[in-house]
Structure formats: structure tokens, C-alpha cells
Amino acid sequence: KAGVTQTPRYLIKTRGQQVTLSCSPISGHRSVSWYQQTPGQGLQFLFEYFSETQRNKGNFPGRFSGRQFSNSRSEMNVSTLELGDSALYLCASSPKQGAGEKLFFGSGTQLSVL
Amino acid sequence: DQQVKQNSPSLSVQEGRISILNCDYTNSMFDYFLWYKKYPAEGPTFLISISSIKDKNEDGRFTVFLNKSAKHLSLHIVPSQPGDSAVYFCAAITGNTPLVFGKGTRLSVIA
Numbered sequence: 027k028a029g030v031t032q033t034p035r036y037l038i039k040t041r042g043q044q045v046t047l048s049c050s051p052i053s054g055h056r057s058v059s060w061y062q063q064t065p066g067q068g069l070q071f072l073f074e075y076f077s078e079t080q081r082n083k084g085n086f087p088g089r090f091s092g093r094q095f096s097n098s099r100s101e102m103n104v105s106t107l108e109l110g111d112s113a114l115y116l117c118a119s120s121p122k123q124g125a126g127e128k129l130f131f132g133s134g135t136q137l138s139v140l
Numbered sequence: 141d142q143q144v145k146q147n148s149p150s151l152s153v154q155e156g157r158i159s160i161l162n163c164d165y166t167n168s169m170f171d172y173f174l175w176y177k178k179y180p181a182e183g184p185t186f187l188i189s190i191s192s193i194k195d196k197n198e199d200g201r202f203t204v205f206l207n208k209s210a211k212h213l214s215l216h217i218v219p220s221q222p223g224d225s226a227v228y229f230c231a232a233i234t235g236n237t238p239l240v241f242g243k244g245t246r247l248s249v250i251a
Contacts, residue, residue, distance in 0.1 A: 068241045068243035068244050069244075074238055081236075116183055116184070129186065131184050131185070132183050
């Protein structure tokens with residue numbers, strides 16, 4: 027069974043631009059969560075989607091948005107990029123909503139904002 | 141407000157000795173606790189968990205202890221191996237809320 031796939035693996039953008047990251051969950055998984063990892067800050071929850079609906083949202087500005095498609099694939103978008111948005115963005119899928127130990131993470135997208 | 145705290149950013153242990161990673165939490169509603177392990181350039185992977193109705197859970201070389209009155213949990217790795225060198229994240233959850241992670245502890249096991 028293929029794992030969680032995130033594309034692209036690396037991304038370099040400049041301030042003010044926007045970016046879209048993609049996540050393909052494990053087949054059969056309907057929940058997709060997004061986390062931001064920055065040095066010294068751990069993993070901070072962005073949002074969770076289940077059956078194309080946003081079920082939970084973290085404490086991030088409205089520049090961060092996401093969506094989930096009918097095939098459970100998910101995208102997250104960051105508009106008007108700031109230097110502080112440089113981070114590793116991790117996507118995780120699970121069979122059901124809020125399933126802690128059943129979260130399977132992808133390898134992440136490393137975003138650098140210059 | 142950091143609900144899950146890992147106060148040691150790093151820890152070095154000799155191969156064969158015990159590694160003890162600590163985690164404190166503030167939210168008394170948390171009812172399930174997990175440890176994830178992360179290697180560089182990879183996503184975190186689930187390691188071990190414990191329910192709030194237990195005080196200990198063991199899986200091979202890994203044991204997690206929970207002290208609810210102190211709102212503290214710890215992960216013990218015995219014996220430590222070089223392959224255990226990674227960043228370890230403590231996480232907590234209640235109901236269908238998202239996992240809340242600590243900032244992580246980087247474990248280095250020295251051969």
C-alpha cells in the first residue's frame with residue numbers, strides 16, 4: 027500500500043507570492059490533516075479535512091487555506107507569503123477523524139520563502 | 141499557550157544505556173497520549189501510546205509512563221541503540237480534536 031505522498035518535496039518562493047501544496051493520502055483514508063513544523067516550535071496544527079469538509083482549524087491566519095477533493099486528496103494554499111512561513115509542511119492521513127495513533131505522515135514539503 | 145511541553149530540546153545517551161524523554165501537559169481533558177519519532181527528511185511515525193486509564197504501557201524496548209496527578213509522562217528506551225537517534229515528539233488528544241504536539245526532543249545515541 028502506498029504511503030502518504032506530498033508534492034513538491036522542496037519549494038522556494040519569494041515574499042508576497044502564493045503557493046499550493048498537494049497531499050495524496052493512503053488509499054481508503056478519508057481524513058487529511060496538515061501541520062507546520064518550524065525549528066524550535068514543533069508541529070503546529072493547521073487544519074483537518076474529512077469527507078471534503080473542514081472539521082478542525084488551528085490558530086493560523088486566513089492566508090492559510092485548504093480543501094479536500096472527492097478522492098480525499100488535499101491541497102493547502104498559502105497566499106501573500108511571509109518570511110516566517112518558511113517551514114516543513116506535513117500532511118497526515120487517517121482512516122477516520124481525530125485518530126491519533128492512526129495518523130500516517132508524509133515526508134513533507136520544505137518551503138523556503140526568500 | 142503550550143499545552144504539551146517537552147522542556148529538553150536535546151538529550152545524549154551512550155549506546156546500551158537508558159534514554160528517558162519527558163513530557164508535561166496542562167490540559168486535564170487530554171485522555172490519550174502518544175509518542176512519535178521523526179528522522180531527518182521523513183515524516184513522524186507513531187511509536188507508542190497510552191490511555192489515561194493506564195499508568196504504563198510497554199512495547200519491546202519502549203515503555204511510556206503516565207502520572208496523571210503530575211500531568212507528566214515519560215518515554216523510556218532500554219537499551220538505547222544508535223538507530224534510536226531521532227527527534228521524539230510527545231502528543232496528546234481528547235475526543236475528536238486534533239493531536240497537540242510538543243516541540244520535540246532530539247535524542248542522540250552515541251556508540
